[in-house]
Amino acid sequence: MARRFGRSSSFAIMLWMQPACLLSLIFSAHIAAVSIKHLLNGPDHDIDVGEQKDIFEINLAAGLNLFQGDILLPRTRNAMRDPTSRWKFPIPYILADNLELNAKGAILHAFEMFRLKSCVDFKPYEGESSYIIFQKLSGCWSMIGDQQVGQNISIGERCDFKATIEHEILHALGFFHEQSRTDRDDYVNIWWDQIITDYEHNFNTYDDNIITDLNTPYDYESLMHYGPFSFNKNESIPTITTKIPEFNTIIGQFLDFSAIDLIRLNRMYNCTATHTLLDHCDFEKTNICGMIQGTRDDADWAHGDSSQPEQVDHTLVGQCKGAGYFMFFNTSLGVRGEAALLESRILYPKRKQQCLQFFYKMTGSPADRFEVWVRRDDNSGKVRQLAKIQTFQGDSDHNWKIAHVTLNEEKKFRYVFLGTKGDPVNSGGGIYLDDISLTETPCPAGVWTIRNISQILENTVKGDKLVSPRFYNSEGYGVGVTLYPNGRITSNSGFLGLAFHLYSGDNDVILEWPVENRQAIMTILDQEADARNRMSLTLMFTTSKDQTSSAINGSVIWDRPSKVGVYDKDCDCFRSLDWGWGQAISHQLLKRRNFLKDDSLIIFVDFKDLTHLNRTEVPASARSMMTRGLLLQGQESPALGESSRKAMVEESLPSSLGQRHPRRQKRSVENTGPMEDHNWPQYFRDPCDPNPCQNEGTCVNVKGMASCRCVSGHAFFYAGERCQAVHVHGSLLGLLIGCIAGLIFLTFVTFSNTYRKLQQ
Ligand SMILES: [Zn+2]
16 A cells, blocks of 8 residues: 655554663753663563554545545536636635644644745634534545635644645645646556556546646656555555656655645745745855944954854755855954854844744854854834843854844844853854754744764664654653664664653652653754755654553553653653654665754654643634535546536544534634734734724833824824824914904904994
8 A cells, every 4th residue: 555755654652661871961052972772672562553654554544535535526616717716815724623633733834834834824714604613523635725615624643734724725725636737648657457446547647737836847856746655465565666767765755845845835826925934044156145344343253154064054964066155264363252243134023032042163262152142122113122131152162053042023133143252262263053943933942963874774783763852841851762773673773762751850859750741753854044945754643541551550651750750860760661762764865965964853842731722612603614516536537527427525534524513512622823823922912903002193012001102293193092082282272262252353353344444
């Protein structure tokens, strides 16, 4: 059956209690000292919960024979070429309560990827006629384009992955599969005799009347491309191979949008900007992205290139001639205390939290200092109020490091880098800066960098593992990651495994145990400079009281680690069982993009509370959903629309789809708003959006409350809490009264004169 390359086919929960190497550092970021634990013949408490299957495999297993495997077609509409079926943003959505909590979190995570990389946005449903309701039905599927009557996206069992959800939303936005393009036979071979009988229709191509490529080349890397083993009869024989053999291991990737997927999406919807990417700079251009040097400081940052062997950038890691720029502040000249400023242009935030991510390297004296500041609007419109946010001290580690700095800016601001010379006599270098990205998203709770990764991949065997240090999430839970460079003992060869565990920590006595409804999110970073083009691997699951293990006498795995974990002398703390994927990503995919840049692997870990998402469903309006009039595509019907093998969808889908929605109760917890992260508390919401001030008053956020600054003209001014009342200026009023009195007097004089003349 179908299996995607580059995606784990074994979805094993790894549980075992071997003590492993562990560094008991309590930093939010950490560079791993390489210490590898070899698994000895101890008890193995692994639990397999089954295979991680691709979309088409899941749908096949569910007995669905949908158009192209995962598309539900309406009887008449043709979405891709029909502009009326393009969505207006933000797209209203409902998260049905039949969804698993993990799926809800994954859907909101996928929304954030759209907001980071495109102009697509989503908002909670408020009675609109067009909307998407995400439901847990049988299989993973979507309709194409806006049906304008409300439509389902099914996130069924094992569909709750970031990339799977992105794929289904792309269908809803109007996209077909890549290999349905008219010109696909120029790029791939279809092995018709290897396709399961009656499923050949999934490999049909469609002409320009149905599909448009939006003037982009065929994309083997598309998130919308079938994998090589889709709908195959024989497990080991592919149904699709690529004409350029290198892409046989790429097609069917399930990491994230490809660069061309994004070009198409942004073309289809005329996107000119993204919602959450505020700034990004890789310093490859001479204008250094509009950043400016300080004018009152002692020295300048230099725009360096990778021409010297010791001076290598991070973007291209010195691999290209005439490219590979970075910013450099030399700390080996001059005197101690001399400083240099580098400031961003003025930025206008939409949210109230930002994450500034950058790579830096300090090769000078350990006394050198590198600081991040912000310069804020001082409420008069001038960006001048300074605040120091974070300091990085020099040390003996002269590698490029990733840094994350949380900003909480609400009004226009600049971010500022300040380098200070600590000890020029003992400095042999300086401070390097490269690959900045500023996003309006939270920074990760933990960042783990593993150096010399190629050596680790080569020198370790299946089952060997590395354990991250302890990180704390915002609530205070101690969390960590286990890396299996060559997978678990039971994994197929050529994969890297990744698992999550809890650590005992400083706050355990006041925390809730067992800790349930928390989404553990692990991301292997694609270290591409531009955050929009990163195709990072993200895996997530949500903790529950049902997750128990016989290895701990049936206890909940997420109970207090000092109770159910094992003592680990390396951290002098307790560590819970591991939960994760033995085959998270293939080595082939890992080596292809920028996962191993600078010979380092970077892993983010988060542990987010999703309890507030338990009840998210809101009642849809009385209109019936688009469930009738849907059909499945027959195999001998190449065209959309009329099919000779029509079947009502209700027959093959679970009863819940064919029915009207059961009456939904209005819940107190609303879903995510557009451009608002569901995890963000109420106080992140902008009281000035929409502007409550009338008569063009300016709204100012004063401690979370809207305060109106009313417009004042020469003659009139506005007042009142919302600038609703109009007033006339006092001096003008006096003038007016004077004028009116004068006029009355003049009229009186004129009248009395006329009257006297008439009498004469
Ligand atoms: Zn699909």
